[in-house]
Amino acid sequence: MAAKNNGDSLILKLVWENIRFRPVRTLLSILLIAVPVTLILMLIGLSRGVLEDSGRRTQGIGADIVFRAPSSSLISFNGASLSSKLVDLLGQEPHVTLATGVVNQPVAGGIDTITGLDIQAFNRMSGGFVFVEGHSFEKADDILIDAYYASQVHAKAGGSINVLNRPWHVAGIVEPGKLSHLFVQLPVLQELIGATGKVSQIYLKLDSPDNLKTVTDALKAKFDGYPIYSMRELLSLLSVDNIPVLKTFINVIIGIGVVIGFSVVSLSMYMAVLQRTREIGILKSLGASKGFIMAIILAEAFAMGLGGTILGIAFSFATRSIMHVFVPASLPQAIVVSWWPIAGSVAMGAALLGALYPGMLAVRQDPIEALAYE
Amino acid sequence: MNNGQPSPEPIIHIRNLRKTYDSGKVSVEALRGIDLDVPKGEFLAIIGPSGSGKSTLFHIVGGLTPPTSGEVVVAGRNLSHVGDAGRTELRAKHVSFVFQKFNLLPNLTARDNIRTALSIAGLPTDPFDAEFENVLELLGVRQRLDHKPSEMSGGEQQRVAIARALATKPTILLADEPTGNLDSRNSLAVLELLKDLNERFHQTILMITHNSDAAAFGHRIMHMNDGQISEV
Numbered sequence: 071m072a073a074k075n076n077g078d079s080l081i082l083k084l085v086w087e088n089i090r091f092r093p094v095r096t097l098l099s100i101l102l103i104a105v106p107v108t109l110i111l112m113l114i115g116l117s118r119g120v121l122e123d124s125g126r127r128t129q130g131i132g133a134d135i136v137f138r139a140p141s142s143s144l145i146s147f148n149g150a151s152l153s154s155k156l157v158d159l160l161g162q163e164p165h166v167t168l169a170t171g172v173v174n175q176p177v178a179g180g181i182d183t184i185t186g187l188d189i190q191a192f193n194r195m196s197g198g199f200v201f202v203e204g205h206s207f208e209k210a211d212d213i214l215i216d217a218y219y220a221s222q223v224h225a226k227a228g229g230s231i232n233v234l235n236r237p238w239h240v241a242g243i244v245e246p247g248k249l250s251h252l253f254v255q256l257p258v259l260q261e262l263i264g265a266t267g268k269v270s271q272i273y274l275k276l277d278s279p280d281n282l283k284t285v286t287d288a289l290k291a292k293f294d295g296y297p298i299y300s301m302r303e304l305l306s307l308l309s310v311d312n313i314p315v316l317k318t319f320i321n322v323i324i325g326i327g328v329v330i331g332f333s334v335v336s337l338s339m340y341m342a343v344l345q346r347t348r349e350i351g352i353l354k355s356l357g358a359s360k361g362f363i364m365a366i367i368l369a370e371a372f373a374m375g376l377g378g379t380i381l382g383i384a385f386s387f388a389t390r391s392i393m394h395v396f397v398p399a400s401l402p403q404a405i406v407v408s409w410w411p412i413a414g415s416v417a418m419g420a421a422l423l424g425a426l427y428p429g430m431l432a433v434r435q436d437p438i439e440a441l442a443y444e
Numbered sequence: 445m446n447n448g449q450p451s452p453e454p455i456i457h458i459r460n461l462r463k464t465y466d467s468g469k470v471s472v473e474a475l476r477g478i479d480l481d482v483p484k485g486e487f488l489a490i491i492g493p494s495g496s497g498k499s500t501l502f503h504i505v506g507g508l509t510p511p512t513s514g515e516v517v518v519a520g521r522n523l524s525h526v527g528d529a530g531r532t533e534l535r536a537k538h539v540s541f542v543f544q545k546f547n548l549l550p551n552l553t554a555r556d557n558i559r560t561a562l563s564i565a566g567l568p569t570d571p572f573d574a575e576f577e578n579v580l581e582l583l584g585v586r587q588r589l590d591h592k593p594s595e596m597s598g599g600e601q602q603r604v605a606i607a608r609a610l611a612t613k614p615t616i617l618l619a620d621e622p623t624g625n626l627d628s629r630n631s632l633a634v635l636e637l638l639k640d641l642n643e644r645f646h647q648t649i650l651m652i653t654h655n656s657d658a659a660a661f662g663h664r665i666m667h668m669n670d671g672q673i674s675e676v
């Protein structure tokens with residue numbers, strides 16, 4: 071047992087000295103393994119960040135129930151196909167104290183959304199915006215933007231920005247966290263997108279949360295075919311698992327990660343085995359078993375995989391900071407710790423897999439030829 | 445022949461050993477019928493022209509490659525039958541090599557080179573036992589244990605290589621031109637050390653050399669020519 075422990079620590083020492091002896095090769099390999107780790111964590115972080123941010127903002131409106139148009143999609147809030155009349159109708163339902171409709175229209179290639187809202191009703195429902203700068207709507211071309219968007223486009227209250235192909239006067243900058251990053255008055259947006267008398271979704275506030283189930287059940291019976299969610303349901307739907315496209319995309323990135331990690335380590339260990347042909351011959355002349363030789367190769371691959379994982383995680387913090395500086399509103403990136411082991415396993419698995427073939431070459435090497443190798 | 449310690453049972457027993465290397469179309473007969481017995485405790489010198497099969501004989505006795513045909517019994521193991529794992533075990537525990545090119549692991553200190561050999565043999569690596577400390581003393585490498593090969597002279601490297609070879613207390617030490625890369629002063633020192641080790645610890649040693657002065661250090665001198673023993 072004691073002898074075995076000594077042997078293990080010697081393997082570690084051999085590996086460590088090998089790594090130190092070729093720092094550039096090792097660092098390059100680790101750097102390359104870190105790339106897919108970062109990609110995976112960034113993608114997951116962005117998906118989750120965007121969804122959580124959108125969830126938080128949805129919650130920020132202070133509604134209890136969300137009423138959507140049939141066949142509207144969860145992530146793209148575009149189009150306005152609900153009649154404004156429904157707002158009044160729903161407002162008269164029992165236990166509903168307030169109903170307000172909004173129009174959501176994608177901007178900037180669909181990453182952001184501009185919201186048209188009835189500011190009085192919205193204020194009553196959400197408690198109103200907190201203004202960082204400026205004031206609320208006064209004129210038709212007034213726009214309110216949140217602080218994230220303001221820093222992203224370097225806008226100030228009183229200035230002007232272009233959205234939906236026309237200039238707007240930035241009336242005020244508000245604290246983030248309510249519904250959207252950009253707001254204009256409901257009728258203005260309705261007219262602009264040719265949806266007069268239509269809204270994208272309707273938010274309802276109830277007299278008491280205790281009546282939530284009663285009201286949703288009643289509404290679902292009455293408005294068959296309309297997606298009706300309690301706010302809690304809606305938030306739970308905003309997860310990566312409910313967006314098949316995203317899941318596929320993530321799996322593709324994981325696949326790329328495996329391929330990169332596998333190739334990098336394979337190549338790196340192949341070079342290492344060639345460079346150390348003679349040392350492997352020496353170890354064999356000392357009686358090293360196949361297992362011993364393979365253990366050294368795999369341990370080195372493991373070390374590279376681990377290094378790549380740690381570096382990749384560090385990089386994901388860096389990408390988050392970069393995103394936060396340049397696009398705080400559009401692409402908030404979350405740090406998803408629960409995915410560290412997954413990204414790490416991808417890197418380690420690929421590294422170990424990549425080391426198998428070079429390891430076999432090393433194991434099979436003829437010791438006499440290896441010792442004669444210059 | 446053996447003017448040292450008489451021993452009834454030879455530690456190496458070889459009959460009609462042949463080794464053929466097949467490299468594609470051409471096949472080379474490196475050994476063509478070798479008969480040899482080496483008693484325990486002997487210091488045998490082997491001399492012969494280049495290509496005569498000296499190293500090949502060592503590679504077979506030391507379990508680096510299997511014999512093509514014939515009977516080879518080393519430390520009680522019939523090498524025609526033991527297979528890869530058996531040869532690996534032979535190298536780890538019973539036979540040690542010393543090479544012309546020292547062959548120390550370049551990234552490890554002398555001490556870790558020795559520990560590696562001990563660890564592979566499944567022996568405790570720390571601390572070195574008293575008898576091995578004596579060997580280190582005799583070899584004059586105790587002060588160099590924490591140096592890497594690149595920090596040592598050729599003579600020192602070869603003495604560390606001998607120390608590493610002896611650490612596992614092998615039954616047989618195979619030294620293939622151990623002085624081939626050394627100047628005459630260091631060569632003499634190494635040869636005297638081998639003789640000392642043989643006399644003080646009864647270490648069985650087989651040594652290949654091109655130099656008849658060096659060969660004279662052995663109890664016996666075996667001449668090889670064209671894959672055969674020409675003279676003992």
Ligand SMILES: Nc1ncnc2c1ncn2[C@@H]1O[C@H](COP(=O)(O)OP(=O)(O)OP(=O)(O)O)[C@@H](O)[C@H]1O
Nearest residue numbers: 438465467472474493494495496497498499500501
């Ligand atoms: N792995 C091999 N494959 C093919 N032929 C080999 C191999 N090893 C040795 N030989 C051949 O076997 C013969 C004997 O070689 P060996 O190395 O045993 O000679 P040697 O007596 O040690 O020579 P030297 O004094 O130059 O070291 C040579 O003809 C050599 O070319």
Ligand SMILES: [Mg+2]
Nearest residue numbers: 498499500620
């Ligand atoms: Mg030779």
